[in-house]
Amino acid sequence: MTRGVPARQYYAGGATISAGTLLLGIGGTTGNIMGDVAGNGALAFGRHAALALGVWASITSAAAMPAEPARGEKLARHWCASCHIVANDQKGGADSAPPFATIARKPGFDGGKIAQFLMDPHPKMPDMQLSRDEAKDLGAYITSLAQ
Numbered sequence: 001m002t003r004g005v006p007a008r009q010y011y012a013g014g015a016t017i018s019a020g021t022l023l024l025g026i027g028g029t030t031g032n033i034m035g036d037v038a039g040n041g042a043l044a045f046g047r048h049a050a051l052a053l054g055v056w057a058s059i060t061s062a063a064a065m066p067a068e069p070a071r072g073e074k075l076a077r078h079w080c081a082s083c084h085i086v087a088n089d090q091k092g093g094a095d096s097a098p099p100f101a102t103i104a105r106k107p108g109f110d111g112g113k114i115a116q117f118l119m120d121p122h123p124k125m126p127d128m129q130l131s132r133d134e135a136k137d138l139g140a141y142i143t144s145l146a147q
Contacts, residue, residue, distance in 0.1 A: 111142060
């Protein structure tokens with residue numbers, strides 16, 4: 001199934017494509033989407049070929065960027081260290097929050113799943129409003145602590 005956003009229209013809020021294709025700009029050279037686009041479907045641009053190629057190149061190169069555990073560590077020390085023990089050199093955290101190394105060693109732990117978990121606000125933790133890349137970086141950092 002293909003869903004289209006006509007030319008000269010603007011869509012804000014991002015999108016999740018669970019299946020099929022999201023077609024942006026059904027002809028023409030104007031219109032945009034503001035927000036993250038994620039999912040298992042396809043994103044297509046129905047615009048002038050040169051413009052579409054340039055936009056597609058920037059999206060595919062950004063999507064291919066690997067998570068950065070070093071950046072995840074910086075985020076963890078900033079956002080998470082008041083409750084969790086996030087590194088070996090940290091002296092303490094809250095008694096009720098498990099250390100990141102313990103989380104990383106749990107059977108079935110998956111850095112991608114923890115990144116998704118961090119994207120949604122949940123009761124015992126603050127809503128840090130992390131970007132998808134930041135959540136991936138944190139997930140990669142936590143994964144690196146499994147050794």
